[in-house]
Amino acid sequence: MNWKVKALLQKNLSTTKLGDNLNHIPATLNKKYNYNVTLYQVHECIRKFNYSNINLSLNKTALEIGTGYSLISAITLSLLGFEKIITVDVTKDIRFSTLKKQIKYLSNSEIFQLISSKSIYKKHEITTKINKLQKINSLDSLFKLLNIKYLAPYSFDEIIQNSKMFDYVSSQVVLEHIPPKTLNELFQFTKQILRKDHFCIHTINFIDHFANPGFFQDKSISEFNFLKYSDQYWNFWAGNSIAYTNRLSYIFYLELCKKYNLNVINFIGENYRVRKELNSELIHNDIIKKYNSVINIEDLTKYQRGTLIITNT
Ligand SMILES: C[S@@+](CC[C@H](N)C(=O)[O-])C[C@H]1O[C@@H](n2cnc3c(N)ncnc32)[C@H](O)[C@@H]1O
Numbered sequence: 001m002n003w004k005v006k007a008l009l010q011k012n013l014s015t016t017k018l019g020d021n022l023n024h025i026p027a028t029l030n031k032k033y034n035y036n037v038t039l040y041q042v043h044e045c046i047r048k049f050n051y052s053n054i055n056l057s058l059n060k061t062a063l064e065i066g067t068g069y070s071l072i073s074a075i076t077l078s079l080l081g082f083e084k085i086i087t088v089d090v091t092k093d094i095r096f097s098t099l100k101k102q103i104k105y106l107s108n109s110e111i112f113q114l115i116s117s118k119s120i121y122k123k124h125e126i127t128t129k130i131n132k133l134q135k136i137n138s139l140d141s142l143f144k145l146l147n148i149k150y151l152a153p154y155s156f157d158e159i160i161q162n163s164k165m166f167d168y169v170s171s172q173v174v175l176e177h178i179p180p181k182t183l184n185e186l187f188q189f190t191k192q193i194l195r196k197d198h199f200c201i202h203t204i205n206f207i208d209h210f211a212n213p214g215f216f217q218d219k220s221i222s223e224f225n226f227l228k229y230s231d232q233y234w235n236f237w238a239g240n241s242i243a244y245t246n247r248l249s250y251i252f253y254l255e256l257c258k259k260y261n262l263n264v265i266n267f268i269g270e271n272y273r274v275r276k277e278l279n280s281e282l283i284h285n286d287i288i289k290k291y292n293s294v295i296n297i298e299d300l301t302k303y304q305r306g307t308l309i310i311t312n313t
Pocket of ligand 1: 065066067068069070088089090091093171172173174177178182
């Protein structure tokens with residue numbers, strides 16, 4: 001289906017109060033949705049955590065940027081051994097009914113094994129914690145039990161009111177939804193709140209989300225199709241709260257690390273799906289202008305996804 005069909009639908013939905021929730025419904029219709037989300041969130045949370053060298057035996061505080069529709073990532077951080085977790089989003093999308101369904105899967109052997117392999121707690125201690133979690137009757141009781149603070153919407157000041165410094169900062173497919181100006185503020189804030197030599201790990205998806213699998217997928221386009229358009233044209237189609245992606249490559253994030261003196265330990269670029277190459281001559285000048293440094297145009301389509309691992313020097 002032509003990507004503009006989905007773009008128009010999202011643009012219209014974004015003008016309604018429940019637009020983002022309605023846009024999310026098709027994904028939840030899959031029978032295995034809650035199991036898949038739980039496995040994915042636990043897996044990705046631990047994959048990122050593995051790149052850090054944090055000693056969880058001391059009281060540690062984590063910050064998650066972009067909670068989304070699931071609290072499983074924040075819960076996983078707690079089950080690993082973080083003493084306090086602050087999870088923030090621009091919109092409040094967590095539902096207790098969904099959370100209950102996902103918590104059930106924490107006892108699944110594959111998921112439990114993933115957590116216990118990296119946790120500071122013994123297996124029977126994790127089991128006790130999960131049993132308690134499965135009995136909670138409200139979001140507030142979960143937050144109290146695991147010392148999780150959910151700020152949505154949030155401001156940087158509110159984060160600081162809850163913790164001045166963090167031992168670990170992470171995000172999962174969130175940064176691509178943040179405009180360049182806010183990203184600039186976020187990296188500056190990271191420099192301020194990340195404890196010295198501690199880790200901040202972001203997984204970023206760089207592709208045109210209209211090429212994502214699903215009923216509305218446009219199979220005819222390159223996964224970097226969106227780089228062909230001017231800012232004005234792209235804003236018309238996708239400059240709304242549901243569809244917005246910043247169209248930035250990993251180079252932009254490396255530039256921000258340099259600007260704020262954050263030490264890049266590694267950037268792990270990946271191509272996780274079949275590539276449909278975009279002729280780099282088609283890349284619009286508005287895209288090239290987003291970078292401060294002189295860029296190699298091939299770098300803009302080099303990776304579909306990547307994990308940025310940084311420390312505060
Ligand atoms: C694709 S979802 C990912 C959510 C979750 N991390 C996950 O893995 O399912 C992107 C999320 O980023 C959030 N987001 C967008 N801009 C943000 C910002 N400036 N700060 C924090 N979160 C933001 C959106 O509201 C949305 O929940």
